[in-house]
Amino acid sequence: MAKRKSIRSDIGWSTATTITVKGFDLCKDILGKLSLGDMAFLELTDRLPNAQESPVFNAIAVTLVEHGITPSSIAARMTYAGAPEAMQAAVGAGLAGLGSVFVGSMETAARMLQEAIPDPKAAVNIDGMAQKIVEQWLSAKKIIPGIGHPYHKPVDPRAPRLFEIAAQNGFNGPYIQLMQAIAREAEKRSGKQLPVNATGAIGAISSELALEWRFVRGIGVFARAIGLVGHLREEAKNPIAWEAKMRIDEEATAHQRGK
Amino acid sequence: MAKRKSIRSDIGWSTATTITVKGFDLCKDILGKLSLGDMAFLELTDRLPNAQESPVFNAIAVTLVEHGITPSSIAARMTYAGAPEAMQAAVGAGLAGLGSVFVGSMETAARMLQEAIPDPKAAVNIDGMAQKIVEQWLSAKKIIPGIGHPYHKPVDPRAPRLFEIAAQNGFNGPYIQLMQAIAREAEKRSGKQLPVNATGAIGAISSELALEWRFVRGIGVFARAIGLVGHLREEAKNPIAWEAKMRIDEEATAHQRGK
Amino acid sequence: MAKRKSIRSDIGWSTATTITVKGFDLCKDILGKLSLGDMAFLELTDRLPNAQESPVFNAIAVTLVEHGITPSSIAARMTYAGAPEAMQAAVGAGLAGLGSVFVGSMETAARMLQEAIPDPKAAVNIDGMAQKIVEQWLSAKKIIPGIGHPYHKPVDPRAPRLFEIAAQNGFNGPYIQLMQAIAREAEKRSGKQLPVNATGAIGAISSELALEWRFVRGIGVFARAIGLVGHLREEAKNPIAWEAKMRIDEEATAHQRGK
């Protein structure tokens, strides 16, 4: 095969007696020492989290594991109902819908913050920046990511709890401050209560952890994979997919059958 | 919609001010207290792991996160090359191949052990049971799951390390003993070195943790989702999918073009 | 890269000015000459269908395109609700559930017939074979594939229509005869009406067309991909996924909220 460019990966490799992941010996340096969440941090950053980063990162990942009955968990359950021999494909189907509508908003929040503050060590006028950002989003008639919630009112309880965990570990930098300032500014301009929601908190805290906004969605993707396995386990014990299908079908086509 | 049977889920639900997951208040009882691995244990068992279960479960999950360049990670990278706007679908595509050939073997090992020992508290003749199981698999001309490795020789280094972590936390019960006895018996009968591999260790330790064999594959599925996000991150920075595609295409069709 | 074995594909290749698929020049021999169904036949057999095979193959593929509101179409719609920018992933999610429960049965029927009659030109005692097969499946306590229908009673109307189209094109060979004899024998033994259903007709007719049973499921997979695009188009115009999700969630967790 003609080579145009080299093919290179630095994630993992093996010899007959060793396995290396991101430069660490799996058996000596990782197993028994790293928790699953810390391993995920390593995958997203190429380094181990320190004692402050670990609980904060785990908290945002844990927040994203389980959202109950969602379009994603219904898709996984429906898929499992047809192919119980391929649980992995049911999880895959459930993940496929974690796009722009739900999980995408935390990527958008992280992007908004990281593009506004490329260098978190530089001095910034947080309130002035928030005014400018809110103005930009409103004049573009786009919904500002990370604030307000259609259901959790007046406050999405996850956001203050996540900010609390972050602060307890020393994270209260410019991204968190900017996210909160954006919420205040949006509330002032709209006259509505629009506190930072879980999405905004995760976008801001991810940015404090120096996670690239392009892969913040990835936290939601792998966290939800955990939750989807839980849903398939429940579906296997107490199935709901077929009954839900029957009811949807019946109502959706009743007008035709009634003819 | 006519109701034939009720639709019920006990995984998660929300009110305007609270979020509950498996009976725990997300903000008060889970966030900041549970690591991602412990949250996964909760999804798989409906209870929190204790201080011994937590490191053991995290170790087996961490083992499954990253296997480097695999058919699964190539599938994810190829998908990402065509649809970088839908990272979640690339992870889903990568998971879809975690079936009978690779990840399925740890499910098969767990099933073999749990069907042999339905009650881990009952007295069992481990060596006699191992002889019978090896005899059954060999006479059915099927490959015994969980022993030997095509590449890691003489020993898959993950297996002894996982057993060590299990033992340090008090797990050295009948499932682990049976798995090791099966390996010894298979070695005796074949004259080859067939030590327990990572798959067998995980199948046995999962059984010690009382995880149902039907969902042991699920650990591999969500763990690999974490690794696949890592692969997509590397693919975004240093792409290899297109170059690999070009070479495969060129070699695969050279005989036709040469005509 | 060290080569252990060669990599070869005979499906398609290109030069700067030509595109070849399965040995045919795409622009000269295929476009404008082959319908989509005939192209699918080429993919499944490496040859073009003749004038009798084409309508029969198209009929079985068309039968599988649209089954209305199914677990598969709900999974696709739920996925689309979350990621409308990735329609392809929503189709993929919908396909993932076409496993053993629904589409698998036509693969099982085709396999049963092709294993019974490896050579369709050899003389066979159809009735004796049917008795033996029914006896085998019943004594193994397995459901005989391809007969009876939970909803279409007394007869799945697709089966006689497909057999009619097959007969009009000269297909009434041993696989069709065996499938019908199996249904008669099963009816005799059970005392119930168990006529051949669409699945059985497709399994039998696919076998008459010399399609390998291992890829009969594939007809269902690509046919349903067509139908799923139709469902996503309707979902975009008149969405039902979110309303269905809300109702399922509400009922499923009412017992918790009521506490």
Next chain:
Amino acid sequence: MAKRKSIRSDIGWSTATTITVKGFDLCKDILGKLSLGDMAFLELTDRLPNAQESPVFNAIAVTLVEHGITPSSIAARMTYAGAPEAMQAAVGAGLAGLGSVFVGSMETAARMLQEAIPDPKAAVNIDGMAQKIVEQWLSAKKIIPGIGHPYHKPVDPRAPRLFEIAAQNGFNGPYIQLMQAIAREAEKRSGKQLPVNATGAIGAISSELALEWRFVRGIGVFARAIGLVGHLREEAKNPIAWEAKMRIDEEATAHQRGK
């Protein structure tokens, strides 16, 4: 379950003795009368194609079935290598990559044309419109969809053949004319050869057929599902996934192993 809005679908429904798809009786009006391609047209438009539309629509769908070794077909083969029991998930994985990079460009071309000419019956100045569009795309520094080809030079042979089939069936309206005018204008401005490619031809002809640009990608999705089944069939007979994986892995990690 509380109803907020009604759930309605007009695609398909059944009674015990009949099956209806888009208002047609499946057994009487569709089976034996509609080819697979015409059935796909029905799914995309809610009506049957006429004698001119049918060959043109089939030609564009057939064009999209098979592109040989692509990232998509490699993803499907890699998935099948791990989960041969779940062929449907391998097709789903292959489809997941049909996003913005490859198949998306024909959606972009169709959108460009349909937004420029909302009403194909209205009089338009094709050349003036083409100048304006090319100016817009170039000044936005975006690649004009549907023209030029990195490999098929000087001309993508599919485009003239598809235009020929369209013209033979009476389709040579404003969308085709505009697409060709855009190519001429882009060539004039750039001094390079940038003829309409297959993507542009399909975008233009789909628009002539009054297919909504939002679902033009869908044609590529279901057509490729057919081709992917063909790739899995070849992979089952003559596997290449594992050998390709071994070579990629070996080269990608050689620099680490060499340490």
